[in-house]
Amino acid sequence: MLAAGAGSRWRGDGHKLLAPLPDGRxxxxxxxxxxxxxxxxxxxxxxxxxxxxxxLDGLPxxxxxxxxxxxxxxxxxxxxxxxxxxxxxxxxxxxxxxxxGVTAHSWRAVAGAPPSPPIAAASYDxxxxxxxxxxxxxxxxxxxxxxxxxxxxIKARPDLVQPVAVTxxxxxxxxxxxxxxxx
Numbered sequence: 001m002l003a004a005g006a007g008s009r010w011r012g013d014g015h016k017l018l019a020p021l022p023d024g025r026x027x028x029x030x031x032x033x034x035x036x037x038x039x040x041x042x043x044x045x046x047x048x049x050x051x052x053x054x055x056l057d058g059l060p061x062x063x064x065x066x067x068x069x070x071x072x073x074x075x076x077x078x079x080x081x082x083x084x085x086x087x088x089x090x091x092x093x094x095x096x097x098x099x100x101g102v103t104a105h106s107w108r109a110v111a112g113a114p115p116s117p118p119i120a121a122a123s124y125d126x127x128x129x130x131x132x133x134x135x136x137x138x139x140x141x142x143x144x145x146x147x148x149x150x151x152x153x154i155k156a157r158p159d160l161v162q163p164v165a166v167t168x169x170x171x172x173x174x175x176x177x178x179x180x181x182x183x
Contacts, residue, residue: 001035001061002149003028003097004048004069004076012176015050017097019173022183026055027173030100035131036060038107042087045097046080052097062087072147081139094150095131101169101182107131113164121154122170123163128154129170 003017010016017028025033028045035043036059043061045052048069056063066079077094084092093111095102106122110131113120120133132150134142138160143152154161173179 001032001043001045001095001097002073002076002080003031003052004046004066004079005073006049006070007098007174009174010176012179016173016175016179017050017052018055019179021100021179025100027100027179028052028097029055029059031095031097031102032056032059032061034100034102034104035095035107037104038111039104040093040107040111041089042084044080044083044087046076046083047097048076072145073149074143074146077142077149078144081134081142085136091133091135093131093133096172098172098174099130099170100173101171102131103166103168106166106168109164109166113162117160117162119150119154119157119161120164121150121161122166122168124166124168124170126163127170128161128163 007016018026046064048066064083068075110120118135121128141153
């Protein structure tokens, strides 16, 4: 799970990932709990701008610090893949820490999609979003610089992508207004 950005559009107190949802959980905790509940494998949370250890306390996740987070999402994705590779993984399912409405079912559906085409992306009413399954055969095609991750490959190579119809709420919470709409 990518959770390293500065949250520059957030105007509330503290960092957006630590902001509470109506049930009291932080945004990042709710997102991580869904990934853990999916039981698809080890969950890695890559952080950068703000430490997330306390917000994720008690969850069975590997929390990885990425000191180069300010260089863009591509470097954070690269750091996450490196951590997954270190754990012996040959496939990752990537989600975002600011999407607490992505369900465990969505994580499982994407992870369990047929292996061909190799990239599986959650489709919410026909719109591709995260989570996205990326096997090692496509890792070399992913950008390593800039502020885009897998969507670069998804746009350039739609023949490699299978949409996986899911339910849930893929909205990012980037601003205080986004959080107010969530409530």
